[in-house]
């Protein structure tokens with residue numbers, strides 16, 4: 034780029050920034066005006082509603098008036114929101130209006146047309162684009178294309194053009210700090226700089242440096258099952274969030290942020306990612322953890338958390354694996370389909386301590402239905418019939434002694450409340466009036482039975498599940514004794530109002546499949562981050578619950594904490610057969626961005642198939658290790674390392690295998706350092722020394738990581754591989770492995786020979 038071109042770019046940024054400041058001024062006035070207008074309308078609305086309610090005769094007129102007023106209030110509030118959003122966009126663009134430029138020349142066009150790409154689009158007063166939104170169809174050329182003929186997708190099909198130039202900018206506070214032309218997808222230079230920064234307690238958007246394969250994930254609009262298998266630090270979470278921003282733009286007339294649901298691994302993570310979408314001018318999607326979701330659905334039971342289960346026994350057994358498998362859910366489905374009315378666990382409903390509808394009566398209603406009807410229809414028809422019977426019983430019960438007694442004991446006020454708007458003159462005689470009040474009273478009392486029917490209390494899903502378990506045979510891997518013991522464990526925990534995690538999804542599946550209830554058709558896109566920690570049974574249940582949602586499953590099979598590491602292909606094959614979808618797609622991300630080259634190289638070396646991991650070429654210190662003979666020395670070495678690391682870095686995280694270890698380390702260090710023990714209730718990480726168990730470090734990153742006690746004793750088998758890999762890959766700039774006794778054999782000999790890992794100075 035020559036000097037003149039550089040000057041032209043600077044002039045352009047100045048022009049755009051000046052224009053933006055002008056727009057900000059105008060927008061601020063518009064916001065003020067809109068606020069005043071909505072204040073005025075709301076005040077008016079308040080006055081009108083209070084006046085009009087005094088005038089009883091004008092009720093109908095008042096209702097129409099009120100509706101009109103309410104519409105006006107809604108419109109002004111909406112208008113205020115629009116101008117505020119506009120202002121926010123201008124303010125956001127004024128700091129850094131754009132980060133890219135592409136010059137494209139359509140065939141037949143005399144000259145190339147320069148287009149500037151930023152986080153939002155901006156037009157000048159003549160309606161010409163000064164900035165194109167990064168999500169606009171043409172902008173994909175910036176991310177995907179190299180110079181020459183290029184293609185891009187538009188709502189009307191594929192278009193072609195020629196990419197003549199690609200330029201990148203770094204603009205801060207309206208000043209160009211850096212600009213260069215590139216033929217690469219998006220140049221390494223910019224990425225180097227971004228990745229070299231210190232860690233932050235908030236994930237940043239990656240809009241300026243999205244990589245080609247990440248762009249594929251972001252812009253996919255076809256798949257109904259998109260599986261992203263990406264190595265640690267490959268930008269899966271970043272791409273997921275950029276994808277949500279893209280979808281909100283692409284389908285802005287049909288999709289709103291509250292139709293997108295993200296299952297995130299823990300609350301800390303939810304907080305970590307919360308600024309990304311707002312930084313792109315979009316509202317956040319809804320977020321939930323599987324834990325919270327289960328707890329809400331299984332109200333009244335304490336659901337075991339994944340963390341509890343991991344702490345109780347980090348290693349999976351074959352019985353758990355079986356209950357988490359597709360086979361198990363398939364068996365459950367088949368069982369429900371062939372259930373005879375005799376086997377259905379109906380339960381009687383009681384009223385005032387006496388049986389009101391017996392299980393036998395309910396069963397006979399069910400048995401009379403056409404057996405060929407779908408399960409959910411049969412359940413619904415039974416429910417409706419019960420409600421009909423209940424209504425009939427109201428008339429009968431109104432003549433029973435209990436009802437007549439209650440009627441006689443009603444106060445005048447209660448009696449008139451039951452009469453409601455009715456006048457004694459409305460009735461033929463007093464008996465008719467009493468009969469009317471008696472029916473009202475009975476209806477009122479029987480509401481508990483109505484609620485019980487409405488809430489499906491005439492069927493016991495837990496007993497049904499026990500019945501299902503009872504009729505399963507033991508399998509090759511599971512002995513009859515183990516199986517029976519497992520069934521007893523389900524019943525025992527239930528008595529204490531608890532349920533183990535492994536039973537939560539199957540019980541809910543059984544319940545919703547049988548009743549056809551609790552299906553959420555509102556959610557259009559479901560995202561699951563860290564999907565490798567979900568069982569197939571859990572995913573099958575989520576698919577049942579969110580039947581209209583397109584599934585986006587993002588994870589890394591090598592970071593499996595709660596089960597053994599498996600290949601991406603195996604995971605995908607399991608999912609493809611388990612979830613009924615039409616357009617499955619797998620995208621692999623093999624390039625790792627988070628960590629320095631030496632850290633990624635070491636971390637990959639511990640994986641049996643780690644060769645596919647491509648380390649981004651960012652320089653940094655070689656990871657170090659220290660083997661010490663006792664725990665005291667483990668602590669003193671840790672202290673020394675923290676002190677050294679804090680000289681260069683902002684955050685040091687000590688990652689342990691378990692919560693107990695984390696608590697112990699914290700107790701020992703808290704007097705020396707201002708440190709934070711991270712628990713599963715934590716929302717923020719506001720200290721520079723953090724101590725946390727590995728499952729809470731999921732998805733997060735820190736400048737320096739100290740992997741606590743990765744010894745042979747603590748990490749004895751390949752079951753711990755995913756745990757160790759996850760610990761190591763949280764480090765951005767420096768990684769230290771500490772071990773009491775010999776280092777785990779999971780670190781291969783060659784890592785030491787090839788000096789991928791060297792002894793820490795303080796102990797050498």
Ligand SMILES: Nc1ncnc2c1ncn2[C@@H]1O[C@H](COP(=O)(O)OP(=O)(O)OP(=O)(O)O)[C@@H](O)[C@H]1O
Nearest residue numbers: 239242243244265266267268269270271626627732
């Ligand atoms: N295209 C990119 N441009 C700039 N930074 C990027 C890009 N892709 C990823 N990063 C950075 O790399 C780091 C890791 O990204 P992210 O957390 O999204 O990866 P991940 O695959 O979800 O990681 P993990 O599975 O290990 O938790 C983040 O700091 C992110 O900002």
